[in-house]
Amino acid sequence: MVRHIAGHLAQALLLLIVVVVAIFCLLQLIPGDPVQAMVGDMPVPPALRAALEQRFRLNEPFLDRLFGYLSNVAHGDLGYSMNYRRPVFDILAERFPRTLLLAGIGYAFGILIGIAIGIHSAVTPHRGVDRAWSSLMLIGYAMPTFWVGQLLVLTFSIQLGWLPTQGMGPMISRAEGIDWLIERATYLVLPVATYTILETTRVARFMRASVAETLEQGYIVTARQKGLTRHEVIMGHVVRNSVLPVITVMGYSFGTAMGGAVLLETVFSYPGMGSLMVEAVRARDTQVIVGVVIVVACSVVVMNIIVDLLYAWLDPRIRVAAAAR
Amino acid sequence: MALDLVRRLFATRFGGIGVVILLAVSILSILAPFFASSGPEDIGSPSMLPPSWQHPFGTDSLGRDVRSVLLYAGRSSLTIGFCAAAMAFLIGGTIGALAGYFRGPLAAVLLRVTDLFHTLPAIIIVLFSVSLLGASFWLQVAAVALAIWPIEARLVYGQFITLSEREFVLAARAAGLSTGHLIFREILPNALPTVIVQVALDASTAILIEAGLGFLGLSDPTVPSWGEMLNRGQEFLELAWWMSVFPGMAICIAVLGFNLFADGVTEMFNPRATAAPPKLEG
Numbered sequence: 001m002v003r004h005i006a007g008h009l010a011q012a013l014l015l016l017i018v019v020v021v022a023i024f025c026l027l028q029l030i031p032g033d034p035v036q037a038m039v040g041d042m043p044v045p046p047a048l049r050a051a052l053e054q055r056f057r058l059n060e061p062f063l064d065r066l067f068g069y070l071s072n073v074a075h076g077d078l079g080y081s082m083n084y085r086r087p088v089f090d091i092l093a094e095r096f097p098r099t100l101l102l103a104g105i106g107y108a109f110g111i112l113i114g115i116a117i118g119i120h121s122a123v124t125p126h127r128g129v130d131r132a133w134s135s136l137m138l139i140g141y142a143m144p145t146f147w148v149g150q151l152l153v154l155t156f157s158i159q160l161g162w163l164p165t166q167g168m169g170p171m172i173s174r175a176e177g178i179d180w181l182i183e184r185a186t187y188l189v190l191p192v193a194t195y196t197i198l199e200t201t202r203v204a205r206f207m208r209a210s211v212a213e214t215l216e217q218g219y220i221v222t223a224r225q226k227g228l229t230r231h232e233v234i235m236g237h238v239v240r241n242s243v244l245p246v247i248t249v250m251g252y253s254f255g256t257a258m259g260g261a262v263l264l265e266t267v268f269s270y271p272g273m274g275s276l277m278v279e280a281v282r283a284r285d286t287q288v289i290v291g292v293v294i295v296v297a298c299s300v301v302v303m304n305i306i307v308d309l310l311y312a313w314l315d316p317r318i319r320v321a322a323a324a325r
Numbered sequence: 326m327a328l329d330l331v332r333r334l335f336a337t338r339f340g341g342i343g344v345v346i347l348l349a350v351s352i353l354s355i356l357a358p359f360f361a362s363s364g365p366e367d368i369g370s371p372s373m374l375p376p377s378w379q380h381p382f383g384t385d386s387l388g389r390d391v392r393s394v395l396l397y398a399g400r401s402s403l404t405i406g407f408c409a410a411a412m413a414f415l416i417g418g419t420i421g422a423l424a425g426y427f428r429g430p431l432a433a434v435l436l437r438v439t440d441l442f443h444t445l446p447a448i449i450i451v452l453f454s455v456s457l458l459g460a461s462f463w464l465q466v467a468a469v470a471l472a473i474w475p476i477e478a479r480l481v482y483g484q485f486i487t488l489s490e491r492e493f494v495l496a497a498r499a500a501g502l503s504t505g506h507l508i509f510r511e512i513l514p515n516a517l518p519t520v521i522v523q524v525a526l527d528a529s530t531a532i533l534i535e536a537g538l539g540f541l542g543l544s545d546p547t548v549p550s551w552g553e554m555l556n557r558g559q560e561f562l563e564l565a566w567w568m569s570v571f572p573g574m575a576i577c578i579a580v581l582g583f584n585l586f587a588d589g590v591t592e593m594f595n596p597r598a599t600a601a602p603p604k605l606e607g
Contacts, residue, residue, distance in 0.1 A: 015441070026453075138584060139577070142529070145537075146536075146537065146540055147536075150569050151570070154569075158563050255446045260446075262449065266540070281543060292449070296445060296446065297444055300446075
């Protein structure tokens with residue numbers, strides 16, 4: 001088991017290093033003055049230019065610079081944002097947990113609801129139910145995420161006035177304790193709901209297909225023949241076996257969820273990593289863009305490891321094979 | 326032959342609807358001048374009129390007829406969808422085919438590169454490229470293609486791996502036919518149904534990515550697109566819902582068209598894949 005985990009970790013680390021190297025090489029390809037690119041659309045005083053050239057070893061050979069950059073990244077030094085006048089690492093440390101909160105809740109809800117819909121869609125004997133769910137999920141899938149967000153804002157904030165339109169909390173708040181929590185939660189409702197809709201449509205499609213495949217297996221027929229009720233077969237055999245592939249797929253697509261944050265946070269002006277990326281692209285703040293890309297790559301890789309471990313733990317075949325080694 | 330394929334596609338559950346939607350959206354966009362009441366830049370009307378008989382989708386903040394802009398904008402959105410998917414197919418197909426046919430160290434390297442791109446979410450890759458290269462229309466198409474090709478590569482690779490072991494390919498190989506013949510005449514035609522499905526899905530993904538890019542205000546500002554219309558609409562969401570609702574619907578319909586078409590093709594070549602599952606009675 002330890003070897004199994006160690007192997008995965010080593011692979012993940014290698015992938016991360018390759019991502020950073022690839023980004024570094026891409027940055028070398030940009031035409032123009034690297035110092036200017038780092039500073040953004042602002043004039044560069046000669047003293048700053050000299051300092052930057054020395055710090056990023058701009059006058060040294062390519063490989064020296066590459067190793068210098070890798071060692072900086074490994075030490076958590078992701079550069080300095082001229083736009084925010086703060087180290088990139090500090091900005092990311094502030095923004096990342098917010099995105100994780102938003103994406104995490106939406107993701108969890110989406111997986112649970114999606115699995116339920118997928119099962120209901122596949123096992124209900126009435127064919128109309130299946131069709132209705134499938135059509136609904138397909139339409140949900142076809143809608144751009146941010147547009148769903150806009151529609152929710154139109155309905156629940158602008159027309160009905162139930163929930164705030166944007167932000168993470170009110171400008172001035174005197175609420176404390178539980179009241180503060182509730183106040184914050186109202187701001188999260190619409191973004192989380194949008195996220196949930198997005199994830200639900202994806203999970204439900206996978207889950208339906210997976211359950212349909214499981215139902216064709218011989219052991220389902222056997223289970224029925226040995227006298228288990230429909231309910232027992234579904235809970236005991238179908239769900240267990242169908243959930244595994246769905247969990248894998250969803251785990252590997254966590255990156256897509258992080259990507260979804262880019263658009264969603266913009267709709268709701270939620271100050272997370274997605275809106276940071278957009279602000280950085282608009283300001284041509286390359287250091288921040290690279291920082292966000294590295295953090296997203298890291299979180300995807302970490303999520304993949306978690307899924308691998310979860311899978312190994314859930315699937316006895318892998319658990320036993322790994323233990324036997 | 327072609328007619329027969331079309332008939333079979335229409336016989337599937339959703340394939341026919343998909344084709345009709347795609348044709349309708351394409352024709353409406355290509356023949357935009359016939360269906361629009363004014364040009365895409367025509368700002369003659371009062372601004373932000375709600376939907377009425379004269380302006381069925383209302384007018385926008387600049388006083389343009391939303392329906393007319395929508396029709397013209399469809400051109401660039403669909404172009405991005407088709408072209409980015411075609412480019413992704415060319416890049417991903419080539420890499421997948423090379424890796425799947427020749428295997429060995431070449432395949433290992435190519436698959437690692439594919440994984441690398443696959444690690445990052447598409448929209449992040451597109452934003453990264455746009456921030457580096459700028460946002461002219463064709464660079465944007467290339468950026469979207471760059472983000473979606475890994476899925477295509479994975480798929481073609483898988484197809485080549487399975488198909489090159491099949492008897493008819495082994496027979497052709499034993500008969501001493503050239504590598505080119507094996508790849509283009511034996512394996513590729515048999516991989517085509519699966520690949521077509523993925524290209525259609527890629528086109529819908531490309532349209533969604535373009536919509537996101539336009540919405541963020543990062544698409545080519547000189548070319549009207551559905552995403553760009555949504556970007557303009559966001560500012561006036563409280564005053565003019567029609568500026569956001571209709572472009573979003575257009576995107577939704579086009580994406581739905583591609584997906585239904587893909588579902589139809591899958592069902593046509595592999596009826597078991599999408600047929601209703603056996604139900605547990607009792």
